[in-house]
Amino acid sequence: MPRQAHDDRLVFFHAAEDSTFRAMHTTPGFPTLRIVDHPLVQHKLALLRDRATPTKIFKELVDEIATLMAYEATSDLPLEPAPVETPLETMIGQRVMGKKLTLVPILRAGLGMVEGICRLVPSARVGHIGLYRDHDTLQPVDYYFKVPSDAAERDFFLLDPMLATGGSAAAAVASLKRAGATRIRFLCLVAAPEGVQRLATAHPDVQVFCAALDRELNEHGYILPGLGDAGDRLFGTR
Ligand code: PRP
Ligand code: URA
Numbered sequence: 503m504p505r506q507a508h509d510d511r512l513v514f515f516h517a518a519e520d521s522t523f524r525a526m527h528t529t530p531g532f533p534t535l536r537i538v539d540h541p542l543v544q545h546k547l548a549l550l551r552d553r554a555t556p557t558k559i560f561k562e563l564v565d566e567i568a569t570l571m572a573y574e575a576t577s578d579l580p581l582e583p584a585p586v587e588t589p590l591e592t593m594i595g596q597r598v599m600g601k602k603l604t605l606v607p608i609l610r611a612g613l614g615m616v617e618g619i620c621r622l623v624p625s626a627r628v629g630h631i632g633l634y635r636d637h638d639t640l641q642p643v644d645y646y647f648k649v650p651s652d653a654a655e656r657d658f659f660l661l662d663p664m665l666a667t668g669g670s671a672a673a674a675v676a677s678l679k680r681a682g683a684t685r686i687r688f689l690c691l692v693a694a695p696e697g698v699q700r701l702a703t704a705h706p707d708v709q710v711f712c713a714a715l716d717r718e719l720n721e722h723g724y725i726l727p728g729l730g731d732a733g734d735r736l737f738g739t740r
Contacts, residue, residue, distance in 0.1 A: 568618035611732040612661040653682035668700030
């Protein structure tokens with residue numbers, strides 16, 4: 503999908519205090535959206551979209567892209583000073599402030615993103631939200647919810663490879679907020695303009711990180727050009 507279609511602008515976010523900068527795109531009209539434009543993410547995403555990519559490779563690619571996206575989505579986590587004894591002397595290092603980050607995959611397809619992020623943030627807690635999209639109405643149907651009880655004190659990364667109509671994401675965010683969560687980011691791989699808009703209208707406080715903003719939805723609510731049914735491709739259930 504040519505980036506020009508959404509008139510992207512390259513912006514730079516200051517990452518921590520080491521004078522390094524990360525490149526992400528924002529898109530006028532989608533103020534909550536950050537497109538992770540790292541070359542490795544884009545390369546792997548093209549492989550993921552390929553209809554010939556088999557389940558095993560698809561799973562590995564989702565895992566790897568999730569790791570790279572999490573690196574960007576954690577680039578502004580607040581730090582606090584922490585004393586460290588090196589073999590030579592004591593110094594003040596830094597550690598991430600606050601309670602452990604909580605990952606919440608939306609079942610099923612969000613599960614494919616968990617391990618890749620846990621590799622970067624091994625102490626992360628993992629909640630689960632069970633939702634599926636009714637094939638006829640495209641409305642989300644929920645069947646499971648479990649997150650840590652002290653949700654108000656935690657940062658949440660809600661995970662789902664696909665943001666299509668936005669119904670599932672908006673419902674999942676609403677469930678998290680009902681449980682007390684206030685700091686929520688949504689990480690997906692492919693987003694449709696309709697979904698980004700719907701989520702931003704319902705939850706303007708939720709920043710969305712994606713690898714690509716695609717063109718549109720088809721009449722069945724599938725993202726074009728997209729990558730097909732993420733759950734089926736991950737778990738081989740087509
Ligand atoms: C897919 C996807 C999202 C949802 C996106 O899940 O993983 O959860 O659809 O669509 P929406 O933005 O229009 O709500 P699906 O309902 O197919 O369930 P599955 O992961 O169990 O296959
Ligand atoms: N869910 C998917 O898995 N893919 C789409 O394109 C839309 C919803």
